[in-house]
Amino acid sequence: MTADRGPGTPAVAPTGAADLVAVLDRAARLYGARPAVRDAAGSWTWSRLSAASRRVARNLAEHGVEPGGRVLSVLRPGREFAALLFGVLRAGCSLVPARPESSRFELSHLLDDAQPVLVVADDDAPAPPVGGATVVRAPVLLRDVPRPAAVPDTRSAAAPSGEALLLYTSGSTGRPKGIVCPHRAVVFAARAIAERLAYRPEDVVWNRLPLSFDYGLYQLFLCALAGAELVVPPGELSAGETARLREAGVTVLPLVPALGAVLARLAERDPRPTRVRLLTNTGAALVGADAARVRAAFPGSALVCMYGMTECKRVTAADPDEDLAYPGTVGRALPGTRLFVVDERGRPRPPGTAGQIVSAGPHVMAGYHNAPEETARRFAPAPDGDGTAVWTGDTGRLDADGRLYFLGRNDDLFKHRGWRMSTLELETALLDVPGVRSAAAAPPAADGVLTVWVATDLTAPEVLRALVERIGAARAPDRCVVLAELPRTAHGKVDRAALRTALRTAPRTAGRPR
Template identity: 30%
Template sequence: MSIDSIFSKTANRLNSKVALKWKDRDYTFGELDSLSTRFAKALSALGVGKGERVCIFMQNSPEFAIAHFGILKCGGVTVPLNVMYRKHELRHMINDSGAAAVVTSEANLQFVQEVMKDLKTVKAIIVTSERAPEGIRPFYKILEGFDDTPIPSMNAEEDLAVICYTSGTTGLSKGAMLTHRNFLSNIGTLASIWELNEGDKVLMALPMFHIHGLGIVIHGMAYCGYTVLLHERFDAAKVLEDIRRERCTVFMGVPTMYIKLLEEKSTSHDVSSVRLWTVGSAPMPVEAFNKFKEKFGVEILERYGMTETAPVITSNPYRGLRKPGSVGPPIPGVEIAILDDDGRTLPPGEVGEIAVRGPNVMKGYWNRPVETEEAFSGGWFHTGDLGKLDEDGYLTIVGRKKEMIIASGFKVFPREVEEVIHQYPKVKEVAVVGIPDPVRGENVKAFVVLKDGENATVEEIEEHCRRNLAAFKVPRIFEFVEAIPRTASGKALNRMLAKVKVKDLMEKSVKSIDRRTSAYEAAKYMKDANVGSLIVTDGEVPIGIVTLRDILYKVISIGSLGKDVSLSSIMSTPLVTVDAEEDIAKAAAIMRQWGVWRLPVKNGNGQLVGVLSGTDIFRAFAGRKMEVPTSF
């Protein structure tokens, strides 16, 4: 069987059932099947043949699904492209895949046009707008003249269905070759263990270009026959409202989505219809897992996967024990092993590289025989991730063997960012690392050495990056340094550079308040200013720090509303500060020594420039090891 034949079979059975709900329009399975068949015939007429690649470069939309199934029906291979990609990435991926056509949205057409002259194999560019510039074909216009008479499937199980680009060791993305069998084995297993069925209604705010959205949600729609409520992008308030209004039963997301759902102020949202919440693509902080359970009364189901495995490898059980911080045992039919550097299997509790084998594992990397051989060894696919198994066979991810950065669920390879920054004429050297972040998982940080006699601002280098890189790859933090620490062989010592400093995690909004202010007024001020702590001053001199937690606990304990309680009596003293350039581990040790949870941060001139919270340290380092000095 193939993905397209499964989809057509489902459409025949559920012809009039709604497959996609999109804004104010419903698309039935029959309509999607008909449109994708006509699109397949149009692609064939444009010269797209069996096994040829077609790139899809657009936001979530019904046209994405129509194009994907149409590409498969004409015997082609879908190449989904992240909508945040720009010239550097687009040029490489379209040419590397040897794409015969590109399907894009009106919003993204401009970026395709910027690289058109450099594209070597593209026969047609198709845009989903009604009108198109000369040489560009409108999506629905090319369907005219083609009927929806079914096309016999041209695909065997082992034929390629999708080439999905992921970051590689050269710094340029490499394409994971995924077959129809890879996807069908995975979604078939997930449908069984998660009990997905045609009665479900899945809210889809994941990007369709991502393996998580395409491989699970969209292929799940084709396999199970459920309805997908499609959002163009994630918006926490809209997600909660649509869950309530549409009575959705399944939501699949990444950790940053769940953190933003937790941040929603309203408590009136009814999510009782949702029977399954899943999370993947990045580690889920245990604290967020527990807070979500506390707020919504449900346990998120954590799972682990990657692009190369179409995508799920392990999953906590739908019915059974879910372990916070663990991504569960391997799914049926998939095997995992924890290997040491010599390829020997390690016992439970020991950390090593996660290796996988099963019907979901890719064929290899497109036109990359060396990288493919490196990834497959001893009959296993080596993930590059580090993990450990417990006695019950549950997997815990503890880090990454490679230098990959995962920011908000997206993979960023440092060398690619470094190469772009190196192109800036004032830059002499650059090193890019990932540093922990409490919300995004990791932030991209660039250490930059300027050429002798040159001056540059963060803003101009950041603007250069934004012109050439997807937004998630642009460093959030830049630091100008005199030199990059290197080994004798010239390799950058990224471990030294990746040490997190206080300034990287501190809250930069510093508010102060006079010690004579009542606790009641201070609490009101914190709420209005949206801060969790205040520096207490005597005139202009900082003398202590007070948090909203201090006010709530200490004032309530004495049976007062706080109007008659001054901050002097409840603030934390002495005022222990930390330098902005200090290592975060040292700051954690200071907190432990003095028994405080927040530290005012000073710059080199002694000015207060921020506040560091123990909560942010905890969130940023959840699941990571941090050596905290016992003396200093």
């Protein structure tokens, strides 16, 4: 079933600029004097950012970087990163964003795989490994940024089908894979998401998400499309976060569940009102009690639940607070895209029936870099025969109106004591237990033992008893491991490998109540 053919789903794709530099230049033209990016050191307007990107493009040419080359960034989030991003694109090159905290092991893999011609680092950062690339400090590319009117346009026009970004996955299941993101697909996805989220020129977007993570990076594009301001908060998240949100006048708050849970706890200690009007969530499900706590922390705000993956950026986005009327939904397909739920042979499943989620349309990226076999598996012909689709490997179901309900990854579905279950089902029930701050589950181990992990002040038997009350004794897990906090990857997702390590070292005293 295709969700964009259901009632109420727009069938017309968003239109506009076909490359990201045109998105920035449009923002400078329409919103030039408005603030664009704010970090610990100051703020730039959209005109200032556009001018800085031109200076970067000129300096890249002076360093011998030719159109078509790749530039690896290990810059901290902020104004300099934004200028580098658009400057690289203006020069006809593509950017490979990496976490500034990346280890030498991680960077060595990116250097070997992406083969960048230049590595850009902060002025005060240790020298990164370079392979065959040249290291340049950010101030060298940004020095003497003049007034906007005094800067000639050094742009080398990018082909819409040309590579804009090479985004690497988190690598939680192996070495990271680089996803080739063309200008056309990135701009289409950003415009389609913008149509659903409807950021406003007066919005202030507080972005704690890494800019090497597509959810965090696209906040810059969404702000450019709307003329809104992106705030990159300095330092680590602390007890004063809600006060800082209030002081900055934040109106939009992009979340992953782990960040939402922390902010909810902090807001309980500091319940003074903020200006936050919109909360967005993706990366993992924000449902049940966790969603209720986040809503309570920011009264008067609306929550938009979304689902996607970097291979096509976003698959669905719900209407604001749509999950209240349709619990568990992550919304309908993006405007101009097609959504399917299919069986093992690729045939559409009827509404209400689970199957693999498949997404097709102009937002589909161009595959994995240097990985033809994996590209062929993930980027395959669409079920309706119209172009290429992303076969997500995730399981979901559609309702009669085209709303998607995410049920988990194929690897997260299992049978236990004859019951067909999912890790998401267990995690949702655990988060409904008062006192459970965060939760994770994994399919049964080789010995058949089903384990869950929780961050809570409760004991493991107390958690398991509460879980039995919610899902019944027959489907309850065999073991609960209590941790102070669940380990997280750099992108805010639960670190499954670290949980398995914790399981090996945890005392075997947390059995299921009889």
